[in-house]
Amino acid sequence: MSNTGITVGGIEIKPGSSATIDVPMASLYSHAPMSLPVQVICGKRHGPTLFVSAALHGDEINGVEIIRRLLRLPQLGKLRGTLLAIPIVNVYGFVSRSRYLPDRRDLNRSFPGSDHGSMAARLAELFMKEIVIKCNYGIDLHTAAVHRDNLPQIRANLDDPETSRLAHAFHVPVLLNANIRDGSLRQVAAEEGIPVLLYEAGEALRFDEHSIRAGVKGIVAVMRELNMLPASRLPKRNEPTVARASTWVRAGRSGILRAAVSLGARVRKNDVIGVIADPFGQQELEVLASAAGIIIGRTNLPLVNEGEGLFHIARFESTKLAEDSVEAFQADDLPIHPDLDIEPPIV
Numbered sequence: 426m427s428n429t430g431i432t433v434g435g436i437e438i439k440p441g442s443s444a445t446i447d448v449p450m451a452s453l454y455s456h457a458p459m460s461l462p463v464q465v466i467c468g469k470r471h472g473p474t475l476f477v478s479a480a481l482h483g484d485e486i487n488g489v490e491i492i493r494r495l496l497r498l499p500q501l502g503k504l505r506g507t508l509l510a511i512p513i514v515n516v517y518g519f520v521s522r523s524r525y526l527p528d529r530r531d532l533n534r535s536f537p538g539s540d541h542g543s544m545a546a547r548l549a550e551l552f553m554k555e556i557v558i559k560c561n562y563g564i565d566l567h568t569a570a571v572h573r574d575n576l577p578q579i580r581a582n583l584d585d586p587e588t589s590r591l592a593h594a595f596h597v598p599v600l601l602n603a604n605i606r607d608g609s610l611r612q613v614a615a616e617e618g619i620p621v622l623l624y625e626a627g628e629a630l631r632f633d634e635h636s637i638r639a640g641v642k643g644i645v646a647v648m649r650e651l652n653m654l655p656a657s658r659l660p661k662r663n664e665p666t667v668a669r670a671s672t673w674v675r676a677g678r679s680g681i682l683r684a685a686v687s688l689g690a691r692v693r694k695n696d697v698i699g700v701i702a703d704p705f706g707q708q709e710l711e712v713l714a715s716a717a718g719i720i721i722g723r724t725n726l727p728l729v730n731e732g733e734g735l736f737h738i739a740r741f742e743s744t745k746l747a748e749d750s751v752e753a754f755q756a757d758d759l760p761i762h763p764d765l766d767i768e769p770p771i772v
Contacts, residue, residue, distance in 0.1 A: 472506025483518020488566025668739035
């Protein structure tokens, strides 16, 4: 069955063709024009329409590299359906290396937006109108905030069977059944009946090679699950483990943190996972794990204030199974495709 064309930014892309489209956005106060860059690949054969977006927060750049590598994959020549790739959604924040827009609003708390609202609301409305509502599925790529690091993980509404199916197909070690936040892209997409996976991995303003490779592999696996790409002949990797809850361990006092556990580490309740001291070492406070589980996020900055989140612990029915899944993932070199694996890794 033949595919149908799609129109983005007033430009029609017909089946069997692709285009890079610059959708106009609000200009800068310097009068410099700004646009939302979108790469559209419209396959010849019928299939779902999927958007893959990154840099919704302008300083979260791992996803930009993930999409660059995704678009270079030879497999896309066999695409069924349509792929919309948006490597930089928050162009304003990306240019200024900031999480936020110039109006200091968080784009991922501004959906569905309004064409008469704030700058963030207008960009959210544009993204909904030109991208989201034209798609059947979405994958949104994120990292931790500045000075924080996240273990590769999928956050999604795992109580929805279709979303859960795609989350398991992504094959990262941890799936987190995360609540939908008001004003988020996931929330408004769900209201439109569009399942969206949120991929979290790495740190803001940093590239992480393993996280990038896992992201590319995961997107391709989801596209295969949706029959947008031919099935893989390789054996399936270990099944991910589902965390139904997570908790942050916060600083009990201000000081200088000496972390004792790394990302992916298994911890037991009341394990010492760090120590906070004053500069003289005269007063020290042990940081204890508040629950048994796996470290899926942590601060990289030793200078901490009272109340700051230090370690993010995901809790599982079987922490041992989760540990095995994480160890297998961390040991995997995550080959992508012979044409891309000759590209030197980012170090």
